[in-house]
Amino acid sequence: MKRRKERIDRGIKARSEDIFALSSYREMLYLLVPRAIPVVGLLGAAPFLSPYWQEVFISTAVYALLAISWDMLISAGLVSLGQSLFYGIGSYIAGALNYYWGWSPLFTLPVATIGGGILCTIMLLPVLRLRGIYFAMVTLVLPLMLMRLVEATRILGGTEGLTGLTPFPNPLMSLYVIQIALLIALFGFRRIINSDYGLIVRGISDNDRSVMSAGINIYWYKTQVLFLGASVGSFTGAFGTHVDMFAGMPGFALDYAIMPVAAAVVGGMGTFAGPMIGAFILVPLSEGLRALGALRIVFYGLFLVIFVVGLPEGLFSYMQRKYHQFERWVHVE
């Protein structure tokens, strides 16, 4: 006798999906609690962390933002290995404005966010027509090229980089800045992707010919998505620059390109919350494993492999499914 797992939406999910049907606190809480967890968890935990863990938290949030930015690109079918491009550009823009003209972070952050978004979009515009691995290759190569360009031409401080930049007034404040940015990106992107606009974006990644035949200029949409992703990435770079009080070639480092992909895979692609959770698992884990010395990478890699094999849909997709649906075994003839 064959068995098959049947999944059925919980009644409360169907009822609470239509906002007009909300009639009880239970239904409201059903919707509210999962959304409140990241808000309360992030902002509430900040003051209780030791300085060391505050630093870990900042770097976690940086990777989480990069992962969310990566997830935005993948929603439109743009496979990126170049979050380091966005990070590096944002970092150099903010760094240069601060170093040469003494702008405060209050101004460098927004300028680097928008400016970095525009600059990265223009750089990738010629290859926007490439798909899948071809686009990924270009995004991977660009930051490495720029890194060598800085080294060879000695512009922007060359190999030394720009040092002595203005830091945030205190670590707690920088923690709040990045966490609020993270929450805005998380909820903002989720809202965008669930709108009709987001439906077109997801449609492009699913079946671009069908979207083209619907009279929609898919390259214009891809450009917009690229700008959104690149802006968030550039913001991250600008933020990191002020935290480290340094802008330099490490901004283009491969770490910033690989970690977001790993986080998205562990957490579940296309959900934004997934990549964020992924980053919040992987970065602290990597810190916690420091005690193991050289074996750290081995255990880290092992964890990644087990996760990807055991839960290929990603942690968040799994949790979401358990939350919204109940399962039962049914016999199939």
Add this chain to the structure above:
Amino acid sequence: MSDTTPLLKVSNVSKSFGGVAAVYAVSFKLNEGELLGIIGPNGSGKTTLVNLITGFVKPDKGKIEYSGKNITGWAPYKIVSLGIARTFQMVRPFYQLPAFKNLIVPLYSPRVKKLAGGKYGDRDAVALDLLEEVGFERDAHVSYKVAGSLPQGYLKRLELAKNMALRPDLVILDELFSGLSLAEVASIVPIIEKLRFQGKTIIMIEHRLKELFRIADRVMVLNYGEKIAEGSGKAVMESESVKKAYLGSETA
């Protein structure tokens, strides 16, 4: 525009892929309100011809004019905005979305916005109406079902609804009937007749000759990328070259 300007004029269009001519020096005209059938054996260049007209493939040679305007080599989305909409032979809906949400994509296009006078209106409601028009039973809530769970007959109708959502003047249907049962075809034919009644110009690529000949004004036959006959369904099937193309020559 004078009466003699055809809606669509394809002159001497050729396209080859890696040395093989998929379409070779094909010319034809299509007047407003006409229904043209395109038939031919597999691989005779029918779908390539559609791709050429709709801009998915650029011709090597030749010219395509739509109501007097040269649209050769235009991008697909621009051609749609003029009022040419196509369906795909292989339906590939967004499987994880409910059927009516599939229509949001065409309903979001600039053309629909322009025709609606600059505002979109309630897209979900329009989508549900359109699906009812192509035979999604409203009482049975078929429109709310995930597209991946629908049988082929509904998916083909969904494809037709996506096309109608764009409110095109020229409708191109690429093998809409393929893979459907006789009963399903019989239920779609009235929808096409209704489109004609609304004054739409239609091109149908079809293998179901019987159903096609009943509704087509004119039929064009392609073989190895070349036009070998044109005329009424009956006349075309009696032509020697068409018999050869379909049945093979006796000496072969």
